[in-house]
Amino acid sequence: MEFSEEKLKKVDEIIARYPEGKQKSALLPVLHLAQEQFGWLSPETMDYVASLLKIEPIEVYEVATFYSMYNLKPVGKYMFEVCQTGPCMIKGSDDIVAYIGERLGIKPGETTSDGLFTLKTVECLGACGYAPMMQMGKHYKEHLTKEKVNAIIEECRRNAATNN
Amino acid sequence: MATGSQAGYQIARTTKIKLSDRNNIADQNMGVKLLLKDAHVEGIRYYDTYRKQGGYAAVEKALKMTPEAIVEEVKKSGLRGRGGAGFPAGMKWSFIAKPEGIPRHLVCNADESEPGTFKDRYLMEFIPHLLIEGLIVSSFALGSNATYIYIRGEYAWIPDILEQAIAEAKANGFLGKNILGSGFDCEIYVQRGAGAYICGEETALIESLEGKRGNPRIKPPFPAVKGVWDRPTVVNNVETLAAVVPIINLGGEEYAKIGVGRSTGTKLISACGNINKPGVYEIDMTISVEEFIYSDEYCGGIANGKRLKACIPGGASVPILPANLLLKTAKGETRYMNYESLSDGGFATGSMMGSGGFIVFDEDQCVVKHTYTLARFYRHESCGQCSPCREGTGWMEKILKNIDTGKGKMSDIDLLWDIQRKIEGNTICPLGDAAAWPVAAAIRHFRDEFEWHVLNPEECQRRNYGLAHYADAREVVA
Incomplete structure (x- = not known):
């Protein structure tokens, strides 16, 4: 369990943004880095982050469990996080969630057996004018339709096949 | 009880309106754009183009002024916080404590999470240098040598854009050591949150910036005295800080001439829901709500020729208004898109400007279901510190789900x-209030719809209530 050299450099860079002795402030960004590298935050990963920032493991646990973006269990290679709050709901997000579930054979909160996809419902992502929408990794997929969902799933499958 | 809110409920016009309601002030100021004036200039995201369009002139001007004089200009401008609360920005700045030998910090609140609100995202994504320029001027005014942008974690691609803009500004001498030979040093850092609406509350944001759970602090002490790392801190919204640029360029007094009353300058409105043209609009605050919804310059009317049922004009936590109270105040006067007019009538018959998240509902939308999604949102986002909010939001969600189903x-x-x-x-x-208000307003104005759900448990699963108590309301204008 260790960060890549590049990530370790990044950690130092982040810590340098804060006053001396306030390296705990780097916790959220460093947890993002950890999730980028390991896919999710296992207790071992959190302990590792605690040792990097010279804070107690509990200080990491309490933060990791507070914020919705940290995955506390393994997730699929592609995570579809569909917004379901009011403005997306009135533009049909319920249908999109149901359709993705049907296409992938999973319910919200579940991961496909091949480990490729996780479906999750989330609260407002700030794309209300471009609803319905979902987050996929670093980016937003907006103005979703069934056709668009199909194309996204196909693209993920293609990418996964070529990368392996 | 069964008659509920029928009294006074009228159907809004669906045909395009004539804009004769516009008052003279509005005509003179029509189309004033301060923040988004260059939004469509190709390459405006990059320094060279931004500079060519007159960018960073405010930094050049401000660094020749004293910090006190800048605060004075912002005070004169009448600029009110654009994040939702509408507190005068210049006054907030003037509260910052200046104890000897203790650094001060400016923190930019980019944790935009209020449902219906996506204006800051637009600004950061397309005109990042405007925010950076505003941050440099404001940092100088407040004496912040290390300024932080706290951005919601889900906007995961935007930090790259901001960091690129910061690097460009630095390469051109507008950031770093001894900016433009003024002796002022400033660095700007971008920090991502990780998914928590509550971090838009300034003390929760500060906690989060310190690497903790986003639990709001008890005030006082206020951040202006004890903020991040117990240092004096000012937290301002993205749009507020961007607005400092035109304020310095124009001068506070000139800026204050735009708009009306205590609603000075321009406001970004993010419009969504059942309208023809969802998106981010910059308005001067003299246009009417009716014009904003129906004019082709803005929302372009209700989509699919439907009728307007209701609207949440300032982000999910402000009161929902039925069409009649949205377009006219209870006194029958035209309602305008500004702080005073939107709140005219208090919570009984008015709403709030809030964050400018403008959510429009057509006749087919179910107020009960929408209110349920908001209750679920606030239950999900409650930090859990205070029992009325922690428990109450959960109860409201469960009860609303029952009524909806x-x-x-x-x-x-x-x-x-x-x-x-x-x-x-x-x-x-204020998350507790934010969770309570939408439920209260929905019951206040749409009690009949809630009652209809209770009385018609099966029918409410097949169709929406719509504008049912008006026989002719179903005549859809194609």
Whole structure:
């Protein structure tokens, strides 16, 4: 369990943004880095982050469990996080969630057996004018339709096949 | 009780309106753009183009002024916080404590999470240098040598854009050591949150920036005295800080001439829901709500020729208004898109400007279901510190879900009212109020719709209530 050299450099860079002795402030960004590298935050990963920032493991646990973006269990290679709050709901997000579930054979909160996809419902992502929408990794997929969902799933499958 | 809010409920016009309501001030100021004036200039995201369009002139001007003079200009401008609360920005700045030898910090609140709101995202994504320029000027005014942009974690691609803009500004001498030979040093850092609406509350944001859970702090002490790392801190919204640029360029007095009353300058409105043209619009605050919805310059009317049912004009936590109270105040006067007019009538018959998240509902939308999604949102986002909010948001969600799915009782409506009343004002931070207000307003104005759900448990699963008590309301204008 260790960060890549590049990530370790990044950690130092982040810590340098804060006053001396306030390296705990780097916790959220460093947890993002950890999730980028390991896919999710296992207790071992959190302990590792605690040792990097010279804070107690509990200080990491309490933060990791507070914020919705940290995955506390393994997730699929592609995570579809569909917004379901009011403005997306009135533009049909319920249908999109149901359709993705049907296409992938999973319910919200579940991961496909091949480990490729996780479906999750989330609260407002700030794309209300471009609803319905979902987050996929670093980016937003907006103005979703069934056709668009199909194309996204196909693209993920293609990418996964070529990368392996 | 069954008559509910029928009295005074009128159907909004669906045909395009003539804009004769516009008052003279509005005509003179029509189309004033300060923040988004160059939004469509190709390459405006990059320094060279931004500079060519006159960018960073405010930094050049400000660094020749004293910090006190800048604060004075912002005070004169009448600029009110654009994040939702509308507190005068210049006054907030003037509260910052200046103890000897203790650094001060400016923190930019880019944790835009209020449902219906996506204006800051637009600004950061397309005109990042405007924010950076505003941050440099504001940092100088407040004496912040290390300034932080706290951006919501889900906007994961935007930090790259901001960091690129910061690097460009630095390469051109507008950031770093001894900016433009003024002796002022400033660095700007971008920090990502990780998914928590509550971090838009300034003390929760500060906690989060310190690497902790986003639990709001008890005030006082206010951040201006004890903020991040116990240092004096000012937290301002993205749009507020961007607005400092035109204020310095124009001068506070000139800026204050735009708009009306205590609603000076321009405001970004993010419009969504059942309208023809969802998106981010910059308005001067003299246009009417009716014009904003129906004019082709803005929302372009209700989509699919439907009728307007209701609107949440300032982000999910402000009161929803039925069409009649949205377009006209209870006194029958035209309602305008500004702080005073939107709140005219208080919570009984008015709403709030809030964050400018403008959510429009057509006749086919179900107020009960929408209110349920908001209750679910606030339950999900409650930090759990205060029991009225932690428990109350969960109860409201459950009861609303029951009513929405035809399992509600008539007494549930009064129970909901009772719960929201006991949350409001009884929590450390305003999230409790934000959770209570939408429920209260939905019951206040749409009680008949809640009752219809209770009385028609099966029918409410097949169709929406719509504008049912008007026989002719179903005549859809194609």
